[in-house]
Amino acid sequence: MKKTFFIFLLLPFFSFAQNGFVITGNVSGISDGDVKITSVQEEAQLIAKGTVKNGSVSVKGNVPEPGLYWITLGNEQPQHVFLENTAIKINGSKKDIKNLKIEGSASHKDFDTFRKIFNPLMGELSGKAALINRENNEAKRTNLMRQYDSIGKAVQTEIDKFITAKPASYVSPFLLFITAQIEDNPGLLEQRYQKLDESIQTSNVGKSLASYIEYNKVGAIGSVAPDFTQADATGKDITLSQFRGKYVLIDFWASWCRPCREENPNVVAAYNKFNTKNFTILGVSLDREKDAWLNAIKKDGLAWTQVSDLQFWNNAAAALYRVQGIPQNFLISPEGKIVGKNLRGSELEAKLCELLGCN
Secondary structure, three states: OOOOOOOOOOOOOOOOOOOEEEEEEEEEOOOOEEEEEEEOOOOOOEEEEEEEEOOEEEEEEEOOOOEEEEEEEOOOOOEEEEEOOOEEEEEEEHHHHHHOEEEOOHHHHHHHHHHHHHHHHHHHHHHHHHHHHHOOOHHHHHHHHHHHHHHHHHHHHHHHHHHHHOOOOOHHHHHHHHOOOOOOOHHHHHHHHHOOOHHHHOOHHHHHHHHHHHHHHOOOOOOEOOOOEEEEOOOOEEEHHHHOOOEEEEEEEOOOOHHHHHHHHHHHHHHHHHOOOOEEEEEEEOOOOHHHHHHHHHHHOOOOEEEOOOOHHHOHHHHHOOOOOOOEEEEEOOOOEEEEEOOOOHHHHHHHHHHHOOO
């Protein structure tokens, strides 16, 4: 079963502020024209506009809070600037536009530090992710995944170092946002958020981060599994909590989902091995055609309880668990807490062996 790995991108976020900024300097070789400061959202908003003439740069404006923006000099490729309301100097040349020297903004200085540390690591992660997604040989994929995990651990170490050293920097919550996908652990993210200075926690980006954490706690490991009820193939209502006292794997899948169908033999093997050890599975299908759903159950030999509201991506249980893609699963303890998620292939068997024993 292939496991999808994400290519990490700089995630945009909103900034807020007080006094104005003034950016001046000289960038040799740049054609005369406009200087534009725009937001980093997909639909960029113009924040400020100035001029560049004979290489001399001049632009001023106001941001409510330090944050990441684009600065575009004439017709050149936009470059990142971590802007704050202060006097900022920018110098460089058209030949080396990607390495402009930006001084005066303490936030941009921290952003430069961030880039030097994390850009190489993110590049390595993205490279490994691409290789993993293309590799069909299971042994080679396993080796690549070990390498990926090793780089991921290095990223986690550097995150803790950065926010410990710079708790009052606006780059710290930015860092936590863009690395959140690497370690899907809202609890850890919350611990790091609590280490930030109060001024950052109460800033707009800090509040956005707090909201993001609260949203992602739903379905997180260690949280209580939200209860739900859906009908099985006969129309009988099945409720998750009726399995209380057993380990339950909630398995979100669909007949039309090829990766799900490829993963089903692994799920079947786990069920056959552990169903006598206080373990069961509750399949939740994102199908919309009942016949296709039932035929897939029969063809794949899925012997456990299956439910669906036949609402496709609007499946109520999937929405409750914030399911964005399938296959996806959640392992629930006898007490009703989530103790594992997205367990694929050998990972599922290993986790069940850990909890239930393999003898």
